[in-house]
Amino acid sequence: MKIISNPPLRRWERLAQRPALRQEKLMRTVEKIFSEIRKRGDKAVLKYSTKFDYPSQTAFPIEKETVEKASEALSERLKQAIELAKHNIEIFHLSQREEIRKVETTQGVVCWRESRPIERVGIYIPGGSAPLFSTVLMLAIPAKIAGCSEIILCTPPNIYGEIHPAILYTANLVGVNRIFAVGGIQAIGAMTFGTESIPKVDKIFGPGNQYVMAAKKIATLYGTAIDMPAGPSEVLVVADETCNPSFVASDLLSQAEHGPDSQVILLSNNKKVVKDIDAKLNEQLLALPRKEIAEEALKNSRAIVFDSLEECMYFSNLYAPEHLILAVENPHLLARKVVNAGSVFLGNYSCESAGDYASGTNHTLPTSGYAKAYSGVSLDSFIKKITFQQLSEEGLLQIGPAIEVMAETEQLYAHKNAVTLRLGEIMSKRLIDNNNETNI
Incomplete structure (x- = not known):
């Protein structure tokens, strides 16, 4: 990682920038594919799916029998782990239900608010080299608790036309209604407009690369809501001399291995701590199966040494990270200074992986600085709040x-x-x- 010491304030904005493709090019690509899907439906979706994912693809729906057989391909240990995560995620999201509270604002004027589920939601699950079946839990569980009547899942097939069995098993476990083997821009376009095979949805959820994020933004122009702009993964760690350098290095790499366009940031008030973490990072990197991907992400990443933890927090709030880890002596005290972040992890044992899988909080979070204005996915993401009044x-x-x-x-x-x-x-x-x- 590149180490920067005490950068002047005028450089902070630039240091907080994410790696990005040119937005103009991205948007032109999305608009072109969307236009084709709108006019030609399944034929256009198939054109791009065979080009980018499965060359021999002829259809998108995954048959019920295939979904039910997926369980046979998974170990009991993995299925138990998924059940544990499901249990914790359900508990946390059930706690977000609100009671109806009627308020008399003036004598004879009664107002209140009630929740209603979004009827049909679409969830996008990245596949490829890292099939994120954990995201199925994070999206489908609150959708079911909210009472959404139909949950559609799109995920890209591999080059053999297969969907990872863990995605299929988890989707079946949590009550997804229909699964389609399609990914990328073409999946978002299909759920935006509807095709002969894939229904139009009211709201699209799920993370993805910069192409998927751009497609979700364009989808809003055609009347389909989205959860948030959620692109490449990122983490920011604030560490002091009480941190465990090995732990911090593992947290940085856990995000770097997501994809070459991911970004990790390390902030500290101690240069020796940064050097120790960097040494552990390079040591752990050698053992990673996804070493090449992590290395690419680290080229876009940096460690910054500030004079104080207060300055670290000022920069963190400017950056507005998806994940924020406070590996410091008194994380609860420092947490009071958090203004912008998707999800915060306090102390040496609160690894970001816990939130990604099984602590119960939702891992679908705003990236690219959108944590300044957006929250992560919650039960509220799947409902509408309708106001009532009676005079x-x-x-x-x-x-x-x-x-x-x-x-x-x-x-x-x-x-x-x-x-x-x-x-x-x-x-x-x-x-x-x-x-x-x-x-x-």
Whole structure:
């Protein structure tokens, strides 16, 4: 890793930049493929799937029998691990349910909010060299808890047309309705527009490379919502002299091995700590099966030495990492300074891998600095919050005059009239009632 010592403030913005392809080129590529899918449906999707993934592909749906047989290819140890992760993820996301709370804002004016599930969701699961079956758990479990009526899964086939059995097993375990062997831009396009085989969805979830992230952004222009911009993985570690250099090195490599466009950042107030971690990183790198991928990612990565942990946190908040690890003496104290991050890991034993797999929190998180404005996936990601209100006669009498004057000032007279007519009826009724009482 490149080590930088005490960079001046004017360089921080540049040091916080991610490796990226030219956005113009990316967007042109996505628009071209989307246009073809919109016009030609399955034929266009098949054209790109055979080009980039499985040359002999003729269809996308994965048969139910194939899904059910996937269990036979997995060890009992792995299935037990998946069950444990499923249990913890369910517990954490069930805790996010909200009770309906009715509030009387003014006498006779009652307002409240209720949750409704998004009806059809699409989840994208990266395949290739790292089939992320753990992401199936992270997306399908909260979708089921939320009550989504249909969960569609798209994932790229390998060059033999196969889907990793762990993806199929996990999808079946957590209640995915339909699985399609398609990935990349073409998968996002198919779920955006719908084709003869693949249904249009209301919202698309899931991480991916820069092409997938660009496709998700374009999907929003065609009326399909997305969870967040979630591209190449990244981690930022803040470490002091109390850290375990081997642990920190392993955390950095755990993200670097995701892909060549991943990025890892190490921050410290101690140059010796950085050198010790770098030595352990190079030592562990040699033993990694994905050594070449991690090496490419490390070319885009850096270690920065600051004068203090406070400066480290200022830079971290500027960077807004997907994963933030605080490997310091008092992580809870330093955590108070966290403003921008997808998910935070406190202390030497809180490895980022725990959040990726089995602690219970969701690992689908904002990257590329989007943690400044986006949260990670949660139960709320799969529901809509619908507001309700009910006004009694007394309630309208209380706030009606204010509505009238505000609407009139905005020159929206139909808005005003909607209130005026009701107030007139209420006053007429009350006048009649008063007269009747007087006559009695």
